[in-house]
Amino acid sequence: MILLVNPLQNIKQLANALCQEKLCESSLVRIFWPRERCSLLRDDVVFVDSPGVDVSANLDDWIDNHCLNADVFVLVLNAESTMTRAEKQFFHTVSQKLSKPNIFILNNRWDASANEPECQESVKSQHTERCIDFLTKELKVSNEKEAAERVFFVSARETLQARIEEAKGNPPHMGAIAEGFQIRYFEFQDFERKFEECISQSAVKTKFQQHSSRGKSVSGDMRSMLDNIYERITIFRNLKQDQKNLLTDRIQGTETQMMQVTRDMKQKIHTMVEEVEEKVSKALNEEIWRLGVLIDEFNMPFHPERLVLNIYKKELNAHVESGLGSNLRARLSIALAMNVESAQADMTDRMHALVPNEQLIVSSTKMALRSQPFEMLYSLNCQNLCADFQEDLEFKFSWGITAMIQRFTGKVRERSKKSQPALAHRQTSVGQQQHGVVSPVSSQMDDATPVCLLPSPGLVAGITPEQLSLISRFAITSVGGQGTMGGLLVAGIMLKTIGWRVLVGVGALYGCIYLYERLSWTNSAKERTFKSQYVQHATKKLKMIVDLTSANCSHQVQQELSSTFARLCRTVDTATTDMNEELKTLEVQLNLLESNQKQLKLLRNKANYIQNELDIFEHNYITTQ
Template identity: 90%
Template sequence: MAAYLNRTISLVTGQTGPNNNDDKNSTATDTVDDSRHNLSLQTSASSTSANFNPMIYQTNDKSPLQIFVRAKKKINDIYGEIEEYVLETTTFINALHADAEIVDKAERELFESYVFKVAAIREVLQRDHMKVAFFGRTSNGKSSVINAMLREKILPSGIGHTTNCFCQVEGSDGGEAYLMKEGSDEKLNVVNIKQLANALCQEKLCESSLVRIFWPRERCSLLRDDVVFVDSPGVDVSANLDDWIDNHCLNADVFVLVLNAESTMTRAEKQFFHTVSQKLSKPNIFILNNRWDASANEPEFQESVKSQHTERCIDFLTKELKVSNEKEAAERVFFVSARETLQARIEESKGNPPHLGAIAEGFQIRYFEFQDFERKFEECISQSAVKTKFQQHSSRGKSVSGDMRSMLDNIYERITIFRNLKQDQKNLLTERIQGTETQMMQVTREMKMKIHNMVEEVEEKVSKALNEEIWRLGVLIDEFNMPFHPERLVLNIYKKELNAHVESGLGSNLRARLSMALAMNVESAQNEMTDRMHALVPNEQLVTNSSKMVVRTQPFEMLYSLNCQNLCADFQEDLEFKFSWGIAAMIQRFTGKVRERSKKQTPALINRQSSIGHTVVTPVSTPVETTPVCLLPTPGVVGGITP
């Protein structure tokens, strides 16, 4: 009793600690004792209430419910960062080239599943709220307690209004109230409480069905702080309690057992919470002995009845349910009048003192008792909700982050091994390419030298063969059978045909003597080049790219272009008859002029023959640069061509 008085005095004086002045304690005690025997408390309560400032026990910023609100915002922010991290990681993983064989299909699908998992958790977090469920026998005042806590008559209560199903009151962002039945998304407008009562009474609903009532948040501070109230039918109306618990109680943070202070706790009420304690490890249970205002009619039995109820409630929580110790249980048993508190708060909302809603003596004590219940209820539900609602999500968030980190560590290890392997391959290929380039340069130099030597050899052979053929020009000229005529027109044709005959004969003779040997030398050099180049290419690449190599199918052919027409273009023929054995000829032959002229003509003839011997012999694809070639007549032949 002393603890109860100290708690009441603390609420009245604004002090929460146990160390109060003795004078204040004795004065308050005397005041409470006097209130049991006379009506002077009404006057005292009136004077006290006149100076009473209508407000919530704690301001909204300091309310314990803000713990849940801040925790909800914090965990939503954390999951927002997790979702961003998961999306970035999944996008990066999907961007990896499939041919790299770093991330397999199963890992990609697992990363994508984390995206949907985090999104689902965020959606649940947006809907998470603190949930309190009220249970008790029919007409014990469960709806009245909810209305008193919400400071407004939201749920129908009173004579003729019995809750026949589960009613869940939660906040809505709009300015209008509405309700939704289970299994339907249709919003039914609610204009007033009478209409809501009629709607609930007219509907033939199962006792385990749920009706959700959405009330504007701006009209109730508890709804603004994400508190959801669940009103239930009486536990004595149905024996199927398991369905109730499974459908509506497993996610409740706090249970409030509303008893009728005019009677004792029944077996049905105890059985319900025994079932709850079996399904939940340690439920948070508050016990409200409602209608305590009736005790004012029999003040002589008030303390004994209260002690009896308190003892039974503590034994029920500690010995039967074993959900708390005696100290905690004593702090969770309250004696209130919900109807009286609701009337007082309605008067407060009108600007009137709360005592105008009093029903009987002792209103102030019962009113502060209800406020004490609300304060401890808020502390308990905020802590419990943070633990039950967010602890699992926090663990799942850590699990998702840990799993993704583990997978990324494994991928990083594989990438490191893969990168080192590719780096070794790169170094090996670089060394091979450098070696191949060195060998390629060496082969190129050797082949260029071989081609140069081959060209010199060809020039030497062609020069030698051409010199030999020049000394045999007489045979080619003798084979020319075209009739000769001194006329200028006929003579030009004769010269042209003679040059063509000589050119054809020399070319034919050179091909017969040199083409076969030159072709064999060229083919040998080509085969050597091919073999040397094949040696620089790996066998597997050589086999793979063999179809892309173009091999020359035409045989190598040597062409000899002499162009005798141009070589003999500067020759002037002398067709005058000269008697070789005449006196003048004989004298000139034996004179020095003849010898001198012979010396001058001999080098010219040698040079002309040398130029003919160095005529370039090239294949078809190489242009030939020719030098003049002369046709030397046989000395002493009459009608011959002389320079």
């Protein structure tokens, strides 16, 4: 824009060829016209009047500077002549820089055609055809129908005078120059109406179409991006949901299988404990039965003095305890350890299906580092068990009266114990016979059952049954007395009954046997007697702890297996806890993904809403126009 030093008084001063101020052809002079004189100015319409299309060779610069933002072009032609090449070249350049510009063609000074009415229509038809061809065939900015509606024949001077008269309050025809004013005036008004419609539509397109298209592009891209994100989130959510379902099934399956494994392992431990108890009891009984062999292997020197004997008993107790323990370990420990290791391996294998491989490897490593190889401990404690053993190393003649009576009474007791069931059965059979019931089994038993425990009269020659009965009574009396008086009484009776010769011979033989046994009562005999007495005492004591020892061993096995199973259960519990924590994490992630999906749905719906609103706007205000 060029600022003039001297203010302009009117437009004619600038348009006059005699004006002193010379302007460049690309200069822009701004004129602020009152808006109340033109309705289009109230809508912020800016009119740019060019100095002409053939005033400068720098046509492109002028178009670039002032015409690229134009919404409507109005080509004012002289109806007395035809369209020039310069005018056509100008709009060809415009159409190359702008896509389908809006062009109106005004054939001005049409009032001159009133002087030649005979050729007015033919000239008008010729101008119209050339203008339509220019718009449709050369510029290709519109079709024939639109082009026909944008060609007008007017008289600008005549319209200006009519408007001046209207402003004065006079009728517009007072400004007429020639005949046909009313038609030309209506033509100009039609131009104004269509121009206003076009400028309005162009303004809407200019101001809003680009933004609407940009908005549709942004909303479309946003919707496509949201659909892509929603699809990816859906795939990820389905993956997490599958992981959750898989993890839930695994947790439930682990709990169910853990209950089944627990029942099976408890039953297996119970069965194995019973087997161990039975095996230990059987092996210990066998070792007790072979206790004499173990004691015979003890080779410490024996002496009957009290101090030495106490040491001997202490060492013998230690030997028996060590020997029994080593024998039991040799017979049971390896087999029991293998059974325990087999049970532990079975437990580990059963747990292998319940926990992940990594956790099982860690658990097995920890268990191997923490536990030692299983070894059975046999607590016999012979020192305390045989502490009350009191040996009897006094000499006792094996054919003494007391010893013989004791042996005799012992045999009688044994026979009486054996015969008590048979006698009871016989009494039952007799009772059945008395009541008229005879059993073949009872009759057989009657034939086999002895009637008397005393020997028959033929067993002792020369002794009558009465003498034998008397001797038995006195023998029993001597046993009851246990004194010298009883022995003398028995000797007197025997002297009277069998004679002194036989008695002297028997006495001599009896004395020789007594002397032999008395001379044979050495330390070795005392040691044998001591060991025999110890075997009897230790056997009795050890049999008392068979059940306790077997229960103790079974308890060790139970404790070992239970502790192993408890460690494996803790491993499964840890794995279950980890899976529950992972399940909670998956649930949190699923909730977050669902929340994101809801937000994406809202945003996608908003994008669709904006897209639809823009489509409606373009349909109502841009496309339709």
